[in-house]
């Protein structure tokens with residue numbers, strides 16, 4: 054089985070480079086995750102957070118902690134944790150948010166992660182997850198195009214409505230899912246190719262091949278103001294600690 058712990062340790066800096074070069078490309082995605090966050094939720098945990106990118110989208114009354122599963126992202130502001138051991142006190146948070154990190158975590162460890170989230174949440178606290186929808190264009194792009202053009206491969210286990218009963222079994226109630234579509238936005242094609250190459254570790258394709266892959270799998274388009282939009286979508290889950 055592919056060791057994503059090792060893979061993320063090696064290529065976290067590339068992922069971070071993409072996010073630093075174009076910090077607003079995924080605005081629509083972070084805002085889509087936050088759509089389900091009640092304004093009464095003050096103490097928030099983002100895990101796995103990567104480089105802690107969620108913070109810029111939060112209103113001033115929120116307090117955010119970040120945590121990642123990889124030594125590639127962990128540091129002084131972002132403690133290292135694992136799905137079954139998150140370094141925070143019981144009932145410390147009103148909400149736990151998790152964006153596109155669980156598709157590389159085994160089912161067994163996902164269950165352990167839910168148990169940790171329950172421990173960390175206050176009664177009535179919310180678990181919000183944004184993940185790749187099984188069968189979507191994004192799923193095909195990742196497990197087909199990226200898999201063929203990243204020398205370490207990409208084998209993600211993606212999400213659908215079978216995830217809802219798993220959340221319920223893990224002690225969450227009122228679980229619901231919403232599929233949201235939004236674009237990733239770039240200044241031009243070169244910026245989009247740089248971002249996707251680095252975010253997904255695509256080391257076995259030329260820029261022209263990446264551009265063709267993005268066109269064929271996702272169908273990017275130019276906008277009236279000369280920018281580029283790459284259609285993206287995720288499935289967002291919301292559940293409440295029982």
Ligand SMILES: C[S@@+](CC[C@H](N)C(=O)[O-])C[C@H]1O[C@@H](n2cnc3c(N)ncnc32)[C@H](O)[C@@H]1O
Nearest residue numbers: 057058061101102103122123152153154157158
């Ligand atoms: C696609 S990134 C998402 C990061 C951030 N939430 C964002 O949206 O930019 C996936 C994250 O999951 C973490 N991750 C997932 N599975 C992992 C594993 N098996 N071992 C180590 N890290 C893992 C990585 O460290 C990385 O931060």
